[in-house]
Amino acid sequence: MEVQQHISQQYNKDLKSIKSNVLSMGCLVELQVQNAIYALLNQDQELAKEVSVSDYKINKMEMEIDADCAKVIAKRQPAAGDLRLVIAVVKIITDLERIGDEAEKIGRYAKKMALKEVAAEMHAELSSLGSKVMTILHDTLDSFARMDAQQAIKVVASDAQIDDEFNKISRLLLTHMMESPRNIKHMLRVTWCVRALERIGDHSQNICEHVVYSVNGKDVRHVHLNKPHQGD
Amino acid sequence: MMNKRSEFDVEINDTKGTPFIDNAKISARNVEVFYEKKQAIFNTSIDIGKNQIVAMIGPSGCGKSTFLRCLNRMNDTIQSCQIRGEIKLDNEDIYARQQDPVLLRARVGMVFQKPNPFSKSIYDNVAYGAKLHGLTSNQVELDDLVEKSLMRAGLFNEVKDDLHKPGTGLSGGQQQRLCIARTIAIDPEVILMDEPTSALDPIATAVIEELMIELSKKYTIVIVTHSMQQAARVSQRTAYFHMGHLIEVNDTNTVFTNPEHQLTENYITGRFG
16 A cells, blocks of 8 residues: 655655665665675685675665664654654664675685685585575565565565575585595685575564564564464 | 544544443543534544543544543533533443533543633632632641642642742743642542643643653543644553544554554654645
């Protein structure tokens, strides 16, 4: 449903600008994650380096949006849907910033790992995990852009796939480490990258939960969204 | 009887939220108010709990003040005004034939938008009602009552040396507290407040709001306010009126974070119009 406009045009503009800034921040985060994964899989040292030094842009946006939200709260005392939007945004940008940190981390490890060959089997697994994470992140930002609680709930449920994949790769890495202890240092770096990807999934899940709160006022954190729960 | 319905007919047949509660101090059922042929309130039912502060909000002309005035029969003074339905105070029909409106108004006091102290001394302003209703038997008791009422209204310390100066010489905020002292001097059970702070500055407003919260320990308070933030700050329950219909009643937190009705959401987020 298209929500009516505020009587105050400036208030409309303020909220619209906050929303579009979150989306710009989301685009930037998405690009960072995409580049980090590409650099990791293709041993692109240049790109890895770029990812590892670009995080400041995301941090800056987080601070700017935070300040804008504080300003709207101070000036407009938002209520109901507007209040939930502002609260959700403050939380969403924290998760986005953390996703940026994880991408930066992957970039840093990718830089060090670039000279090492990632075993072919591992490559396929990493690639599969990477693309799942990208899909989830993309759908998450999409659900925010459309304020689509249904889509957000679906994304939350799909995070289980990431967790499965993460466990699978962890077992694989353990086997590799046992088979060739000489490569343990390298394998540990891969482990940290995989861990970072899994965390990106978790942060996306959080963002989706904030979207659900913003849209229909339900706090769905710490409940299993794929199971029916009381009150619905 | 079929009512003449508004353009929002489909959406607002029933009041959303929780208009009814157990152990209500005031129960209004199917209240309808007409000014001659114009209907001002449509089929409104709501309970007001003991020691609760209930805020009534809504755009100008939505009927919130009209409804408030029904609660102590202030509308009786308007010739063309007709009221249907039932309003009970402690299970007692306030519109029953044997009910004396003057005694009712002693139980259900009212504070108005503009401070309206009598052009008498501060002391006499507070003592007036008590004398009228014969609440005290001697001067000492009356002095005591005046002091206690001014104290409870948070005004005593500011005026204790000027009790015999005119009440109209006080500042706006002090005058409003004087009116509150005058109201509570006759020990009502319910206090109705019709935009009690709209003529006051933010500091005086904060003082009155603090006072309301304090007073709600002893009295039941119904407040009509144009300031949504005020409703959010002081009340436990909020009722939203729109074009004579009671759209939603919910606990205040719900109304301001996640209202049930789209019209409530539109109004409190500033989208009404």
